[in-house]
Structure formats: structure tokens, C-alpha cells
Amino acid sequence: MPIPKRDLPVRHLSDSKSPLRQYQQTVIGSAGLRELLLFECIETFIAPIPTSAGKHLRSGLYPFIIGSCGRKVSFGKNIALTHPYKIQIEDAVHIEDAVTLNIKGENGSIFLKKGCRIKTKAIISCLDHEVYIGTDTIIGEFCRLGCMKGLMIGKNCQIGNGSYIIGASHSYTEPDIPIIEQPVTCRGATIIGDNVHIGENVTIRDGVEIRSGATVADNSLVLHDVMANQHVEGVPARPVKEESDQ
């Protein structure tokens, strides 16, 4: 039985700019002293412990700071968490060493469904809306998954090492203003269906939909929607052949 979602009393942070308040706002997402102390104790003393002893301690103690956590969830060393109360993890999820789960906005959240695996050094960065990673899906090493209007990855998917799902982009219509100061843009939610195979070092633009059964070759740049069971490759990715019955 998964631990029910904790109703976190959201104590809103004032506009105080003290470093402590900024830290609480950015890293923990709540103004509570209890949450701060719990988070710091676990991050400082439990997160870095190596070997299987550390793993067991983390499995037992991380659920106290994570929003909801199922059974047999495995946490690697030195995971970087922000706003952990907004992360929901189901049973048998594996999060390997040095993974970053970074929620930035008030409304961001991350859902990791049963059996999914986030491999080492991957980064999941959620500016807003939900990141939803489906059952038994594998997110490869040092991938980067961004989200601004939603990211949904279906079940049994494989995202190859080093791939990048872009969450948001930049406006550059004003030539007199540095791009870094122009608005961040997002074409829409990125949706990846079930049984999708994404190769290594692939880049997927924000707002793209990749339907179930599709495959994307290594080193591709996906700018447009990919139909079900289609295989695409290249920069920009184009269909190579259609597999109608895989």
C-alpha cells in the first residue's frame, strides 16, 4: 500500500530576501521549520552514505520528505532534490546516483510510476505543470528532461543516454534586447506514448508528440510530431520507414 500523499500545510513564504528564506523557497518549497530541519538532516546525513547500508537508509527515510513514496523504491547516492514534497513515487522505482529532480515553480510536480528507472546523472527539471514518467520506462544516463507545460512519457519507453527533452525555449523577436532577457516560450506539452524508443543524444523540441511504438534514431533532432510506429532519424528527424505491425 503506497504511503498516502501528505497534505503539506503550505505556508507561503513572504517576500523576505534573507538567504534562509530564499533557500527555503528555492530548495524546499515550504516555509516550515520542521520541513527545513527534516530535509537538511536527511540531505546532510543520509543522502551521501555509500553502499547498501546507505541505500536501505534512504529507502526508509526519504519517504519522510517526498510527497508520496511507494514500496521498494531505491534511491541512489547524492540525489539532488528540490521541492521534494511535490514528487510522487510509486512502487519499485529506481532512482540511481547523482540524479537531479528539480522542481522550480509553485505548481510543478513529478510523478514516477511503478517500476520506472531514472539512470545516473539524469536531470528532470520542472518549471511548471507535471512531469509524468510511465510504468517501467527507463530514462537513460545524463539525460535532461525539461517541462514547462507538461511532459508525459508513457509506459515501457526507453529514453537513450544523453537525450534532451526541451521544456521551454526563448523568444528572440526583439533584436535590441538580449535573448536571455526575453520571454521564455513553450509550444505546448511534450507527449511521448507507450513503447517508444528514443536513441542516444536525441533532442526533442517542446510541444512535440511522439505516438506509441515510434522509434527515434541516435543523434536525431525531433521538431515535429511522430506518428505511431514510425521510425525517424536525422537532423531534423524525418520518417525512414513505417513499421505497421511491431
Add this chain to the structure above:
Amino acid sequence: MRRAFYRFLRWCPGALGIFLRQKLFPFYLKSCGHGVLFGRFVDLINARNISLGRGTVISNRAELRAGDHPDKTITIRDNVFIGIATRLDATRGTILLSEGTNIGSDCLLAASKSLVLEKNVLVAAYCEIADSSSISRQGTLQEEGKGLTIGEGTWLGARCRVAAGIDIGSDVVAGAHSVILTDVEDNSVIVGNPASVLRKRILRADANNGR
């Protein structure tokens, strides 16, 4: 002892780690502004040749590698952001990141002679700005040639690669996966491998390409 203490600071987790690194890493560096945030597992190699401006953020697992020689330096100005696991390699040249530069995660910036990023340059994740033989032109690797410069306000999209000795103008936009092998003029939009100019950015503010 100093090195062991550095390794402790580098490892130290939580808010305590951020606080200690902010106060104590400057003693290892050539110079350091105030308010610099260092993530965990940041490697500062030959730190006496590294200068950081104020308000800089160096994310987790980043690596700043200056050379042994005093003129193989890394100079980072104010308010620069360096993403997770990004590597700056100045073992053979110098690196200068000007004010407001923002480098994404998992990037590699390596100088063969000098690598200069001017103000407000935006570099997306997985870019390689490097003297890399895999992307330099055949037989024209410019060991003694000019350095690599990226002009003010330029945006390099995801997974771009820039060869040695290239001069990228200001306010350039490079699409994702571009491989830049030749100099680029100001205000260009470039894509492809090798990257070629798609169009010029329009100079009037009312133009909109329909985003």
C-alpha cells in the same frame, strides 16, 4: 591538508555545504566576488588561476579546469550561470565568460588559445565549444591562430558544436544541433551541419516569425 579540506567542502551536502563553499572556496581561487553559489562536487583545478565575479552560480558536478601556467586562466565575470556537469577546460588556453552569460548543463567549453564569450551569451545544454579534432576542419586546426569568440547576446541552441578559431558575431541564433565551422556575422540565424545562414534577424521590433 588543504586538499583534504577542499575535498570535504566539495562533498559537503545540504545548506551547510552551500554556506561553507561560499565562504571558503574563495581562498582557493585567484579572486572571487561575493555571493557566489557553488553546488556539490564542483571541481576547481588549478584554482589559483580561476577568477569568479559576484553572483556567479556554479551548479553541481561542474568542472573548472585552469592550466598550470599562470596565463592559462579562467575568468568569469558577474552573474554568470554554469549548468550542471558543465566543463570548462583552459589547460591550453584562456577562457573568459563575460557578464550575464548562461551556460546550460553538460556542456564542454575548451580553449585551445582563447575562448571568449561576451555579455549575455546563452548556451543551451549539451553544447561543445571546443578545440575538438572531431569537428575542426581537416588540416586547418589553428593551434597558433586566432581564438574563438562568441559575440554579445548570441544564443547557441541545444547540442551545438563550435570549432576552434571561429568568430561568432553578436545576436546570432544557432539552431539545435548546428555544427559551426566558419565565422558567423552579427544578427544571423544559422542551422545545420555545417551551419549555414538561414536568414538575418529582422532589425525592426514589429516583425514576428509566428511563434
